[in-house]
Amino acid sequence: MAKINLSVSAIANLKIPNNKNYLTATFSGFPGLQLYLRWESKHVQPEGLDSVERQSKTVYNWRYRYQKPNSTQRTAVSLGNYPDVSIDEAKAEHGRLMALVKAGTDPQIEVLQDKLRQKMLASMVDGFTKKSSVNHVFMEFKKDWELTGGTERALRNYELSYEKYILPHWNGRDMKSISPREWDEFVLNIANIQGKKGAAEAVHKAMRRLFSYAVEKDIVASNPLFGRKAVLPSIASTPDETYLESRDVHKLLTELDEQPCEPMLKTLIALMLRVGVRSEEWTRVKLGWINFQKMRIEHPPEAMKNRKKAWTHLPENVITLLIDYIGTLKDRYGELDKEMYLFHEHDPHSQLERDYFSRKVSELSGWLKFTPKIFRKTVSTHLQERGCPSEVLRAIRNQTLAKGTGKNYEFGDLFQLKKEWIDRWQLILEEVKHDPEALIGEKESQLNDELSSKVNDLFA
Incomplete structure (x- = not known):
């Protein structure tokens, strides 16, 4: 519908069509601000209602729709329901969120973190x-x-x-x-x-x-x-395996394609580094679990170590990686079905052994020594250093939320925060790809250039 003036009278004239369950109104002079109308329940029969009854059974939800910073993706964030949130309050919040977008901050993160603070x-x-x-x-x-x-x-x-x-x-x-x-x-x-x-x-x-x-x-x-x-x-002062440091991540990103190992293993390593899911959970993923339209893997409870359902967010670069890999499966089999395992050896309907990837990565020890577990530690450590909340980190790792503390998060809100931090991680990895020292944190000690030169002279 055409944009309307933002006023009490204009909103009062809005009506959900009888043949629809919703209506979205937009407003002149307020780009991205929407009022989303829906019935309070799916059982509402609008045909027999007069205008007063229609209004009483309609939910009016303010939304701000925008393009995410550093992305082509568009999304929306709820500002609350009208008239609980008045027109003036909606205008003020719209202005605040527009300013966040212009400054490169995603309003969705801001709103969710504010909700979490409350x-x-x-x-x-x-x-x-x-x-x-x-x-x-x-x-x-x-x-x-x-x-x-x-x-x-x-x-x-x-x-x-x-x-x-x-x-x-x-x-x-x-x-x-x-x-x-x-x-x-x-x-x-x-x-x-x-x-x-x-x-x-x-x-x-x-x-x-x-x-x-x-x-x-x-x-x-x-x-x-x-x-x-x-x-x-x-409690180990110097653990045998902690996480991949900045130069190791750079090495992995720039040299993995050159390694003499099967393409399936390269794909899995790239996936684990980018989204942090356990290798044994990848062995259980079937093609039908991947919801490409919603950019996520929907793990059923019985497939998870903690017996809780989980969603793994798939950023656009990971979607591209999966499309290329699944394309090789289509070339091999001619036809795909939802019950096929994403990763398999000979039979696409037979699950790999749980330790398959652990055994396979040992073949790369001459290039870079690591185990599949190190990727989750790497993602967690570097995101934690950048302020990611501990419960969000647990959710990224698909671990059970702490009892009590986990009540601060609803499943949908938590998934949104997971998405934002995983998307941020992709940008960080791009920096590391071009700069081997991009992950070195402020707290980490760094020798100055003069002393570094003297050390190099000693061991040249």
Whole structure:
């Protein structure tokens, strides 16, 4: 329909046609601003309604439609429903989001992260009010500290670990819902990803003590960290395999095509580096799971390690890679069907063994030494250094979300954030392809040119 003036009277005259379920209105002078009209339920029968009833059963949703920065893709973000969000409020938000796009920021990320901040704020409130929350228990623990006979220094050490590491991550979390495996991952992240072994040990000790206190006060039935000192030897100062550093990623991007290995293995390596899915999950992917129109793989629950459904976002460059690879399958078989496995050896309907790719990548050890697991670590580490939230990283890796903390995310919202970070990762990889040092973070030490020259002279 033609653009209309943005006014109360113009909106009041909008009507969903009887032969449709929706109507999209656009407005003169406000590019991208839309009002999307739909029935409140699929059971509405519009033919028998008068004008007042039609309005009462219509949902009016403000939207801003725009082209994503650095992309040809167009998308839309919801601004809320009219009249809850007034015309003036919609105008103001439209102006703000237009300014974000002009500055190269995707409004969808901004809106989702704002929504997340609001939910995190609610979690902070829980931290002070819910009796079994981590924060509430720690406040009580401090009040009772003198009764334990402990020293002020010991309490201060617990406080330092709590305030710097535990509070930002666990604050409003119900202590009853924290699993040992989840805690181990948190501690090992501090030790091996952040490189703070001493801090990890102190944090683990503080949380074990807090759980013991919670047991004494009948807040939890048992201490899930009791006897779990075994996690500490797993804290490695120099892990055998951490992640691919900047120059290794550059080497992989620029030299993979030249390696003497089968095309299927090259395709898989490129996919794992770009979207971070486990190699064994790729062995289960069937052609019918790939939703090309929506740019994603839709993994059914039974195919996932955590038995939860998952969607893997496929950026445009990954779609191109898949189209080329699947084209070779079509040339081989003449006809494709949805039950064919994406990766297979001789029979397209027989699944590869789970360790197939682990065995195959060992053939490349003379060029670049790695295992399939290193790609997920590489994606996670470099995105984490650029501010990607931990729960989004878990979702990118298709891991189970932390109980409680995961409630801050709805499945659709989380997938949108996954998409944005994976798309950002593609741009980062393009930089690395041209600059071997593009992934070197600000925190990483770099020798100055003068000293580098002296070192080179020594070992020339």
